[in-house]
Amino acid sequence: MKGAGTKDDGRGRLPADPSPWGAQLQVVARRYDHEFSGKAFDLPPEVEEMPVFQDWIAGTLTPRISTPFWESAKPRRRDRCLDIGCGISFLIYPWRDWEALFHGHEISPVACQALTSRGPQLNSKLFKGVTQGPAHRLEYEPHSFDMAIATGVSCYYPADYWATVLQQVKKILKPGGLFLFDALNPEAELAEPWAILETYLGAEVYLEALDRWPALVKTEGARVVSSRDYELFRLFKVKWDG
DSSP: OOOSSSOOOSSSOOOOOOSTTHHHHHHHHHHHHHHHTTOOOOOOHHHHTSHHHHHHHHTOHHHHHSOOGGGTSOOOTTOEEEEETOTTHHHHSOHHHHTOEEEEEESOHHHHHHHHHHHHHHHTTTEEEEEEOOTTOOOSOTTOEEEEEEOSOGGGSOHHHHHHHHHHHHHHEEEEEEEEEEEEOTTSTTHHHHHHHHHHHTOOOOOOOTTHHHHHHHHTTOEEEEEEEOSSEEEEEEEOOO
């Protein structure tokens, strides 16, 4: 299997992307580099007074809004899984329990560095590395993966971007493979305050109507097998037939 360019060493910024989404990719990469580096954010007092910010600082927000994709499709032993926009997921999700092979794909150089240094220490057999790159550039051999995952990613980009991601995912999945991704529920009680917080943290989110996603999936030749709602996101399990 080949990666998308050079494996990241964590020292450089995200390379410039010539696509229409290049500027947004840089914005999201900077926002998460800042957080993963442990740097303080300089926010207005009115934002710091918001309950969602207080939960974020206390570390109680992330568990609430993280989507447990394995409740819809748990990786099987020796499955090759690609986690798109993985962050530091290998360090916090139960990959050792699943005994599935983890391949990461991430735009944040800081997250890539953390995984590259700590992943092999956690489990060198299951951790297969992380490639620095955007979700619309999955330059792997065709039919390489049993499962692809993308949680907490789609909300930072317009729907036309996600159409391109779906095309890329189709190419790298094995026949019958699953794609699990979540979309922000704009009707969720937490959606507006969380969107405000993310804007001040440096990356504006898109509040797309939920019914747009199944239609987009269908346009790209796939179908939504099932969906499941969580506090902030709806998880879609997607499959291409034939």
